[in-house]
Amino acid sequence: MKPRLDLRTLFLSATTIALALSACSSQPAEEKASAGPGGAAEVVTADTAPPAIKPVDIPTRGGDGSPIELTALSEADVGGARLDGELGCSFAASAAAQPLLLAKGNVASQDPARGIVKVGDTIETVSANGGFDAMAKGTKFFGKGLQLRVALTGPAQGGGESPPRPATLTADRADGAQRVFAGLWQCGP
Template identity: 60%
Template sequence: APAAPIAPGVPAAPASPDPAATVGGDGSAITLNPLSSADLQSAALQGELGCSFSTPTASPLLVAMGVVASKEPAQGVVKVMDSVERVTAPGGFDAMLKGVAFVGQGKTVTIALTGAAPVGGGESPGYPATLTYDRADGAKLVLTGLWTCGP
């Protein structure tokens, strides 16, 4: 069954052709879990507008907020196993729209758009994208899903 969309009116992401697997590093898996409402509330991300990354089976895996037309960094969170971890990216909200690289302690999380056309309609349609989680030990996890930005 498809995952619930991030917000009403946002369609589920297209299915990923291959299951995600951790490659490299010390051999331990990178497991990203969906962020709950409680996770997001306790993170208290600052910003006017936000972006999120979701897959057909997990929604959302990364949430970030930023200020429009600002040089202040965007703030985000990912949930690795049961730990909610903060990440930041330079340039505020505007810098996140077409893909972005977030950094945090021992990790880089990169969002790369893989399609120019949005999936679905509405005020904030999602764009096909990949999320690449690079751990400091060289391990990497790549997921396919949707990058959705807006109010």
């Protein structure tokens, strides 16, 4: 004979666990001392620390089953593209990585911004409506059988004229395949 589960006992156990977890979360945050400007020690707590960026790289889903492969642009790829525009934007996996997408456009212009992306070993051209101003906030790029959406996911990291911002790059292929890349979107001179 199977033992019968008593719902009252189950409810009381779940309530006890929930209360124990909430008590743990109300304890003071762990503090770490770090050197601030001028060498003075600053206290950083979990409440004052900048939010962590959660990496996202969702493999290709849908379509014919073949992966969407965006590869890093080399200096030769970028130089050979001869992109026109006053300012540019790029998407890269990290601050130290070569870009997966690079585009340039003019400020206060409705002329499309033009860019390049490397699909496998092939350089493809892409364009986005609205010039540089539209790109800076994240936008959609359109190319041959491919749509790329840049979406900002967090505040700028660092200072200066053109700090990078956490973002995702979603690649949609004409056959219905989709892949999401995580990285940084940086716009400026």
